[in-house]
Amino acid sequence: MTTESLATSEAVESMTDEFLVSTSSHQEMIEMVISTLQQNDTAMVQHTEKGYLWKFQYGSVEVFVQLTGESDDDFLAVWSSVLKLPVKDELGLTRKLLAMNCAETFESHFAIMNDQVVVISQRTVADLSPGEISRAITLVATVADNNDEMLRESFGGS
Numbered sequence: 001m002t003t004e005s006l007a008t009s010e011a012v013e014s015m016t017d018e019f020l021v022s023t024s025s026h027q028e029m030i031e032m033v034i035s036t037l038q039q040n041d042t043a044m045v046q047h048t049e050k051g052y053l054w055k056f057q058y059g060s061v062e063v064f065v066q067l068t069g070e071s072d073d074d075f076l077a078v079w080s081s082v083l084k085l086p087v088k089d090e091l092g093l094t095r096k097l098l099a100m101n102c103a104e105t106f107e108s109h110f111a112i113m114n115d116q117v118v119v120i121s122q123r124t125v126a127d128l129s130p131g132e133i134s135r136a137i138t139l140v141a142t143v144a145d146n147n148d149e150m151l152r153e154s155f156g157g158s
Contacts, residue, residue: 026076026125026133027052030065033134037063037141059145065137072126078108078136080144083117087157093117096154100147108139117151119144 024032034043034056042057051068061080068074087093097110097117108121121136151157 024130026067026070026128029130029133030054030067030076030137033137034065037137058141061141061144061148063137063141063144067125070125072124074125075122076125076128076133076136077120077122078140079113079118079120079122080140081113081116081118082110082144082148083151083155083157085112085115085117085157087155089155093151093155096151105143106139107136108143117157119147 030052031045031054034054037058038056039059040057042055044055046053051066051074054065056063058080061082063078063080066075066077068076083093101109105119108119111118111120113120119140121140123132123136
């Protein structure tokens, strides 16, 4: 690829991102990403006064996406449960999750929520691009699906 074609490709990608940002809401971008990842028409959405909550199946895990609104102060959260607590060897599990947080989870991370180990990514929607939405959802889904069975086999739980 020549320098000129690389510059043209980058310019087209930048214009596409700008077009999507200017013509699509965060809600529409999330639905577009989920439609490419979900399996067996499993995607469901709930809309309340607190925003939107989507759920879809990706491999062996359920992935949740929450959008509280469209203003800069609103929030995008993506999470997926990989293990229910309690488990055997909680110290070993904690050490494993901390090591994985450092080396394997990129912008997502393992956390504990409602007595479950989850993979989660969250941020405000200020300056949120379509690529960032796609990356957050894809990372959480992939990290969770790649690790849930191994964590259950190694540490028990369900």
